[in-house]
Amino acid sequence: MTKPALFLRTGAILLSGLALVLSSPAISAGEARPKSAPVVRAPYETDAPIVMLKDLDSGRILFSRGADKRFAPASMAKVMTAYVVLDLIEKGKLSRDKLITVEDATWKKWSARRGGSTMFLRAGEKVSVDDLIKGLITVSGNDAASVLAVGIDGNEDAFVHRMNEMAAEMGMTSSRFGTASGWPDGGITKVSAGDMVLLASRLIRDHPDGYARYFSIPKFQHGISPDGQPIVQANRNPILGRFAGADGLKTGHTSEAGYCFLGSAKRDGRRLVMVVAGLSSAKARRDEAERLMNWGFAPTNTSVAAKGRASAAAAR
Template sequence: MLKDMESGAILFSRGADKRFAPASMAKVMTAYVVLDLLKTRELRRDTTFTVSDAVWRKWNSSTGGSTMFLSPGEKLSVDDLLKGLITVSANDAAAVLAEGIDGSEEAFVRRMNKVAADIGMASSHFGTPNGWPDGGVTKVSAADLITLADRLIRDHPDGYARYFSIPKLQHGVAPDGRPIVQPNRNPILDRVDGADGLKTGHTREAGYCFLGSAERDGRRLIMVVAGLPSANARREEAQRLMDWGFAAAAHRMAAETRRGSASTSVAAGATHR
């Protein structure tokens, strides 16, 4: 699905209401919830949470999932956790945020589902704060993800600008003592003009997915691709769809301008006669 935020026009849609597993795109819902709490001052960016032993055991790098390499007992700010959540898709950051805010992942997920319903994500349900496979509990639709991205960018423009286009994250220390530096997972940053968010996803069930956005000359597009067979296919499809969308939007705007000019000319001619 591809949407022009300025006009609200849906430029492309195929299977947009079909429900599927979002993988780590679910973290955008987690980010939206946290940004809401920051906006209402129920949280501050410098609020700190401690990595519990339970969260570390469940979400450390041995699981094979994405991580910001947190350590048990480590204290981190909400600001740093959001950076890890978005930039490197950190499962451990999502869990620390959930537990720190609501006491448990389960309680935070209930909050996620309430907020999702409130903003109109009628086809979506979340079972985890990070999108880890959960036996089919977590399901979304492309249309709902577009709604989520639209609301996040409109409701939290400062948070969007702060967290969603960080090029890399340095956190943690490798066994050889060197700092761990991970690049942003977004496949169209530096590949598509104006690209500045949002989030990739990948599991065996979901395939390779991406919820993305870019802005050019004051026009912002939001897109979803899902179920692709490889990271390369995801990147190429996302880039192709976004570039096509901007070309289509520019063509439509030019056509509207021509129609407007023609109408003005006709009106002027009628007045002259």
């Protein structure tokens, strides 16, 4: 082949290749292959009057309804009691091994109140702070809350003052506590969903060891039944052991408050905290909590999350 012919053939090949490049869509260095369309998550729908779901890692509120409405938290107030006790332990002002004697007045107070949850403490019994926290959280012991309060500060009013000081320090501006247990107190104890999510966030962040130690115990044994058998009570958390990743916090229920739940779960390094309140039954509370968590952990992206916040605001 002559040199002119070779030159013409080579030029034709180069022009053909250039035309192919120009006719193909541009692909950036960071986009070697077309990406699949983002997963779109349906808006969350609920009849619950108070609901809030927060992603602690991003700080985003994924869903909110009635988050600023003040309501009676019932036994969810025990989370603040636990925070105060864990804070004292962390600061070296209280030992887990300290034994506190159950005063006769405290025993009478809770043995006379039918329907309230207890860890079946006995008058004169000496119980460690460690076991009292377990009874407080796992079986929602009202007696445990009172014994801790009196054992730490001499009387429950002084301990409640600590609770309110801590709430103010955290910025829980819609909350006030009247008891260590959350027992109905004539409307003194009131919180908001936003404040309870803040409290849960602080407890998990400030006291991770205490959270891991006390909030996911599946059952707790303390006390002896009239027939001499050990009393074993299951954790009241409705999604613990039922929803993968659920690891703690607290239920609440009174006729005034309805059925409430402050819960948290962690999956693949991502933690969500939720509140549901004002539900009509334990089953409704459990179903709502599980459904909300499933929705929260569903695949999504930033733009969809933003739309979810707008939908949540419209649902208030």
